Amino acid sequence: MIKTIENGPYVHSIGWTVKPNFSATLASSGNFSDIRCPAEFCDNGTYTLKDQTSISDMFTPLSLALLRSSGIARARSAAKSTVFAALLGKELLGLIKDIPGYDGGQVGVAITSSAITPIAWEFEKVGLERGWLKTDTMLLPSSIPSAIATQVSAALGIHATAIAFQDGAFGFCAAFEQVHLSFIHGRSQYFLLMGAEELCEVQHRALLELNENRPQVDGAAGLLLTKRPKTTSDWQLGLCENMSTKMVLPSPWDDVMPFRLRFPSHLALFSSLFVPYALQQAFSVDSDRIVFICEMPVRGSYVLGFQRK
């Protein structure tokens, strides 16, 4: 039996970056259906993008103005995903920054991304072609998975914690639990939970070689979660479990028709953004309880449940 979560975090807002300038579009509790979701989801869990980005667009470097507006220090040495996450995070944080008593030390950030690959690829390419002494030392701190979270933390002045989750969509789902634990142990009051994706040459080639034609999207998408509700109708996390086959949903969650997100393979790239996209759709239904099941071949299923009282 899956264990229910008591005193789970509340969903304050949800949002994502929108091309061409990666501006953030946001929706807050009670108005989740007000924004246009970039993806469409079918009943069988498959999904498509409404506007497929051209691959050449995804390889285009970001403008200096955009890099600067993100607030990321030395943004030219950072992953593009870091810039996307900072742009989205800044807008999400803007929704609570004016609350009396707001303290950046009480805000955490968790990010799921595969953005180190482009940085590491660039480093290796220069090292092998021109010599290891010619590599850009500024790429080193951006080459580890947590860099995206810590650089966003620095740009936004939020300090409770900064943690990176691998495993794409599954990492995104697992991060909900981390937020819950942080809140109930008094480690933070607010949390940014974001996925950020970009495409680089080697990953693009890998997708082609593996005949993976999954929807590809660059940008960031995520949620602002709070320890306390903003309104009485805020969605609250009630289930968060990496399911094994013998697990079943507890009552009354077992009566809810689940919203399924099914990935074509276990590959993590380009999966994290679809969790918040799908959650926005799920939150828009006229119900007081939703069950969201994310499925990946080989990896199994991750279930999230939300309720409002």
Next chain:
Amino acid sequence: MIQKYSIPISISRDCAAIANIGVSWQTCWESLLVGRQIFSRGADIIPNWPESPPLAAIVNFPGITGQPAFVCRTPKLTEIVATEIKNSVDKLLNINPDLRVSLLVATSHGDPGPLSTIADLTFNPNLKGEIDSSLWEGVLVDNLVKAANVGLGRNFPGITISAACATSLVAVSYAADRLNANLCDVVLIIAVDTLSRIASVGFNNIGAMSKHCCKPYDRTRDGTTVGEGAVALILAREGVLNSDKIYGQVSGSAVCCDAAHMVEPNPSGVANVVKDALTQASLSPPQIVGIYWHGTGTRQNDKTEAAVSEIIFGERSPLSTSTKGCLGHTMGASGGFNILAACASIEHHIMPHIAGTTEPEYDNLNLALHAPRAIAPGPILITALGFGGINAAVIITPKEGSQS
């Protein structure tokens, strides 16, 4: 306000560790006590490794002859350390098949093998070969949970997290919180990092690597020694482990990202996590009997920790050490070794000395030098500092009911 743990969070004596100085925790611990240093030239371990100062590389891998191929070094090490802990996990599940076990893989930079190998085959004219599908897959997915489950012969639900060089302690904090919240009964942490070219070259290029071997807190220190290693830790809720299997208990933990600098640590940020961990453990600074600092041997790290000690402990710290003189800097795995060392210190009332350090620079640090030092039984503090300003602190205490 940080909430105290409502139940004891136990660390099992059954554990596994693989590093340059040993292929089990027992051999690693014995090596720490004698200050054993085994450092290698990168190219002698991994073909075509870029020239760099000595590395704390794993020379012997349990169960295999020679070195694993670089392309699968991280998953192989993950699988091996998981295999080493398999019997202990099986025993727990034989006693109680209904235990809720989850897996947490902690790594600062994941698996660099596939990407570096594809880069070799793409850009190195002396290397030719076909890039097969497993290599391509390796740049699209992290397979370390899968590798751990292969070693365990299980299919535990698991997730991989990263928090730079503080990853292990962040994982311990996360696991302890999970157990305290009754979301599972057992968390198996596999902390693993292997040599990566980007870390080895990058650290060298920024002047953070020692030319010989790292000498934490020494006046003459000239950097850290990049290393690799893996640790498997079992953390459990009260009642899961027999009393004689409890190595130590997590009584407090804290994490923050001060984000003050991309690579340099910040004293007030580190001091804050120490204060928070003490608060959660309901301890005051004088009650700490020993400290395993991050102690990398870089000028900035050690200077920061001396400043932190002054903030928290005043003129003189509790007995302090660093394991990196022997282990080198095993990156995301380093905190895992220090957790086990703290448990061993509690059990044996002894702290290993800092190998290589002879001329301490900071008067306020009461360092264990030249030979292991006896300590009173009691709480031990462990700290870790990561790139980007991630700081973590964990306090390990003797198991409840034991003399302290």
